Structure formats: structure tokens, C-alpha cells
Amino acid sequence: xxxxxxxxxxxxAVRRTLAELAAEAGVSPSEPVRAPRTAPPAQAAxxxxxxxxxxxxxxxxxxxxxxxxxxxxTPAAPGSPLVLVAVSGGAxxxxxxxxxxxxxxxxxxxxxAVTVDHGLQDGSAERAEQVAVRLRELGLDPVxxxxxxVGREGGPENxxxxxxYAALDSAAERHGALAVLLGHTRDDQAETVxxxxxxxxxxxxxxxMPAQKGRYRRPLLELDRAATRQACTAQSIPVWDDxxxxxxxxxxxxxxxxxxxxLEKHLGGGVVEALARTARLFRDDADxxxxxxxxxxxxxxxxxxxxxxxKLSELPPAVRRRVLRRAALRxxxxxxxxxxxxxxxxxxxxxxxxxxxxxxxxxGVEAVxxxxxxxxxxxxx
Numbered sequence: 001x002x003x004x005x006x007x008x009x010x011x012x013a014v015r016r017t018l019a020e021l022a023a024e025a026g027v028s029p030s031e032p033v034r035a036p037r038t039a040p041p042a043q044a045a046x047x048x049x050x051x052x053x054x055x056x057x058x059x060x061x062x063x064x065x066x067x068x069x070x071x072x073x074t075p076a077a078p079g080s081p082l083v084l085v086a087v088s089g090g091a092x093x094x095x096x097x098x099x100x101x102x103x104x105x106x107x108x109x110x111x112x113a114v115t116v117d118h119g120l121q122d123g124s125a126e127r128a129e130q131v132a133v134r135l136r137e138l139g140l141d142p143v144x145x146x147x148x149x150v151g152r153e154g155g156p157e158n159x160x161x162x163x164x165y166a167a168l169d170s171a172a173e174r175h176g177a178l179a180v181l182l183g184h185t186r187d188d189q190a191e192t193v194x195x196x197x198x199x200x201x202x203x204x205x206x207x208x209m210p211a212q213k214g215r216y217r218r219p220l221l222e223l224d225r226a227a228t229r230q231a232c233t234a235q236s237i238p239v240w241d242d243x244x245x246x247x248x249x250x251x252x253x254x255x256x257x258x259x260x261x262x263l264e265k266h267l268g269g270g271v272v273e274a275l276a277r278t279a280r281l282f283r284d285d286a287d288x289x290x291x292x293x294x295x296x297x298x299x300x301x302x303x304x305x306x307x308x309x310x311k312l313s314e315l316p317p318a319v320r321r322r323v324l325r326r327a328a329l330r331x332x333x334x335x336x337x338x339x340x341x342x343x344x345x346x347x348x349x350x351x352x353x354x355x356x357x358x359x360x361x362x363x364g365v366e367a368v369x370x371x372x373x374x375x376x377x378x379x380x381x
Contacts, residue, residue, distance in 0.1 A: 004234035006227040007099070010220065014099040014181075017219040018083065018107050021179050025081045027108040075139075076110045081178040085113045085140070086168055089131040089240035092183035095228035096220060098237055100181060101138050109178070112142040114171045116164045118150050120244070127240065134238065144171055157250055158336065172215055184209055184218045187225040190275035191255045202340050203286045203318075208279030224272065293322035305330070306373035312350045321347055324374075328361055331376035337362035349374060 002008060022028075085100050087093040097113055104111045113135045117128035125147065132145040148163040150156070172180050189208045196205035211218050220228065232239050247253050263271045296319055300311035307327060312320055321343045328338055328346070338361065345359055349369045358368040364379050 004231065006230035007234055009223060009227055010095050010099045010231050011103055013219045013223060014096065015103045015107075017181070017217050018100070018103055018109060021081070021083060021217070022107040022109055025109075025178055027081055076105045076108050080108050080110045082110045082112055082175055083179050083181060084168075084172060084175065084177045085111065085181045086164075086183070087113045087115045087131060087135060088183075088242065089115065089127065089134075090183075090242060090245075091229040091232045091239040092185055092188075092220065092225065094237050094239050095231040096181060096183040097135060097140065098138060098231070098235060101140055111140050112144075112175060112177070113140045114144050114146060114168055114180075116167050117145060117147045118160050118163065119147060120150060120156075120160070131240070142175060146171065157252060162336075169215075177215070179215050179217050182216055182218050183220055183228070185220050185223055185225045185228060186276045187256075187260075187272055189221055189279050190260065190272040191252055193275045193279050194255050194259060195251065200340060202321075203282050203289070206279065207283035207286045208276070210283065221276070289318055289322055293319050293326060297323045297326055301327075302373065306375045309350055309353075309369060309372050309374055312374065317347070320350065324350075324367075327374075327376045328365060328367070331365045332378060333361050333363045333365045346374075 003011070083100065083104055085093065085097045087097050097111075100111050113132075115128050115131045115135070117124050119125070121127075125145075128145040128147070132143050135143045146167045148167050150163045151159045168180050171177070192208045193206055196208070199205070209218060209221065211221050229239070231237075244250060245253055246257060248257070260271065296311075296315055297307075300308040300323070302308065305327075307323065312323065315323065321340075324343050324346050325338065328342070329335055333342075342361055346361070346367045349356070349359065349367060353369055358366040360366050360379070361376075365376060366379050367374060367376050369375075
């Protein structure tokens with residue numbers, strides 16, 4: 001009898017991502033090795049704080065011993081390329097970690113994990129360590145529980161995200177990881193598109209989260225959130241539901257529990273799938289426009305980095321603003337603080353200039369028009 005359909009779907013999605021990574025690293029799939037007959041594996045100690053759906057079977061999985069499916073797993077050889085999984089303890093990331101532990105050894109990859117303690121709730125350090133213990137019992141190695149300091153810049157959600165990614169980047173560098181897998185699902189993608197739409201963002205924001213960006217991969221973007229919970233239940237994998245995900249103080253939580261249900265009710269089912277499809281279409285368009293802007297910038301940027309205003313004015317607005325964004329980022333504008341309204345104002349220096357002075361942008365950058373060129377520079381330079 002095969003695995004539960006949700007388990008099979010998640011494993012397939014993970015297998016595709018891992019196969020791409022193994023090919024990029026030049027790794028050959030591991031030959032199947034029959035595990036020797038040994039005494040039954042030790043029973044795992046219960047973790048009541050995490051067990052929300054079922055008790056945990058006394059089996060170890062992934063790199064080393066045995067998966068909940070009952071199939072033995074042979075570890076990848078020491079020194080094999082390492083893939084890290086970012087795990088919060090929720091159903092999405094636990095389903096991802098479990099599937100990765102099952103699939104990676106067959107492709108000659110090692111699997112580790114990082115769980116981040118944001119320090120925003122009582123008992124968060126203990127909970128992060130519990131998640132780490134559970135992951136080690138699943139056979140992932142190395143596993144780290146990393147505490148971070150969450151600032152206030154950009155709001156609590158953005159600050160937590162920045163701290164989390166900084167911790168993941170640091171762990172990936174420290175361990176020489178080939179990639180970091182994230183458990184975002186199709187539901188997360190739909191929420192991201194709605195947030196971008198509400199904020200009046202451009203096509204790149206409406207394109208949502210990419211399946212791949214740098215070292216980060218999102219294998220589950222084509223699967224819904226319900227599938228990850230079903231997979232955890234089917235395998236008796238304990239999960240932890242973060243109360244922040246249901247807290248209306250957070251914008252994403254309101255979108256998840258208030259906005260999307262209303263849209264589903266009044267527009268009919270399939271809103272999440274439609275929004276995710278919209279993200280894919282916007283991403284194709286945005287990628288094409290970004291390529292056009294990169295080529296155009298090479299043609300109109302002088303040796304000193306100044307942009308030719310005459311050539312800029314001939315570009316379609318969508319391409320021109322992308323060129324302006326690239327130049328602003330190069331000068332030092334933080335990507336997360338540079339919004340469409342900033343670029344519209346800078347664009348006026350090209351299309352509606354009346355002698356106005358420098359425009360101040362985030363990160364202490366200013367844009368100024370002089371002698372037929374547009375210059376981005378640090379204030380005071």
C-alpha cells in the first residue's frame with residue numbers, strides 16, 4: 001500500500017527540487033542499500049508541547065534510520081552536499097522536513113535544519129529547542145535552534161522576516177549548504193499577491209514569491225496548506241500552531257482569516273488557485289521586463305554611472321522605472337524600503353522636470369538631474 005496522497009504529493013514536489021539541486025552539484029543518486037537487521041529503534045521521548053494531532057511513532061527517519069512509512073533509509077555519504085530546511089514546527093515546514101529527509105538520501109544529499117527563535121512569545125526558546133530535538137529524531141543533521149533579535153524597523157512582520165533570513169543565511173554560510181528549503185505553500189502565495197495588490201505595488205510584488213531565489217527554494221508553492229496538515233496527520237508528525245498566525249494584529253493573519261474567506265464566499269471557490277496563477281503570469285511578465293531593463297541600462301549608463309535622460313525618456317514607463325530602481329539600489333537604497341511611489345517621483349525628473357532639486361530616497365540616497373543626466377548618489381557626496 002502506497003503513502004497517503006498528500007504525503008506522495010509533497011514527496012514528489014520535494015524530489016523534483018532536490019533532483020535539480022543534485023544535478024547542479026553533480027551528485028549521482030545513491031544506490032539503494034538494504035539496512036541490516038538490528039534491534040528495534042529506541043522509542044522517541046514524547047514532546048507534549050508539540051504534539052497537536054497524534055502521538056509520535058518511535059521511529060527515526062531521514063539521513064540515518066527509518067521513515068514513518070516503514071522503509072529503511074540509508075544515509076548519504078559524509079561530505080555529500082548539504083541541504084538545509086527552515087522549520088518553524090508548523091505543519092508546512094514539518095511536512096517539508098519529513099519529505100526532504102525521505103527523499104534526499106536517495107539523491108546523495110545530506111539534510112539539516114534550522115529553526116529560528118524570534119523571542120516574541122513566552123517559552124519560545126524552549127519550543128525552538130523542542131522542534132530541534134524532534135528534527136534530530138527524524139534523522140536531520142546538523143540541526144540548529146538559533147535565537148535572533150527582532151528590531152522594529154519596517155513593522156513587526158518585516159523585522160521578524162529580516163531577522164529570520166539573516167539567521168538562515170548565516171547558517172547556510174556556516175555549514176556550506178547547497179540550498180535552504182522553505183515551506184511556503186500556494187495559500188501563502190495567494191496571501192502575498194493580495195498584500196501586494198492592497199499596497200499598490202508593481203508587477204514584481206504581484207508576482208509573489210519565486211520558487212527559486214539565490215540559495216532559497218520553495219518546493220511546495222504548487223500545493224495547498226491543507227495538504228501539509230494531512231501529510232503530518234497521516235505520518236503522525238506532531239506540529240505546533242503559532243498563535244501569531246491567528247492574531248489579527250498582523251496584516252497577513254487578517255488576510256488569511258478574514259479577507260480570503262470573504263472572497264471565497266462571495267466569488268466562489270478557487271480564489272487561492274486563481275491568485276497563485278496570477279502570480280505565475282505576473283512573474284513571467286516581470287522577468288521579461290527586467291531583462292529588457294538590464295539591457296537598456298547598459299546602453300544609457302555612462303562611465304560615471306549617470307543615466308542619459310534623453311534615452312531614458314524614450315523607454316516605455318514600465319522599463320524606465322525598472323532602470324531607475326536598479327540605479328537606486330546600486331546607490332544604496334534598501335530594496336525593502338524602495339516603493340513604487342518613490343520611483344514615480346524619480347520618474348518625474350525624467351518626464352516632468354521643471355528645475356526641481358534633488359529627491360531624497362530611502363537609505364540616505366538622493367536623485368538629481370544635471371546636464372542631461374540623472375545621478376543617484378549618497379547624500380553629502
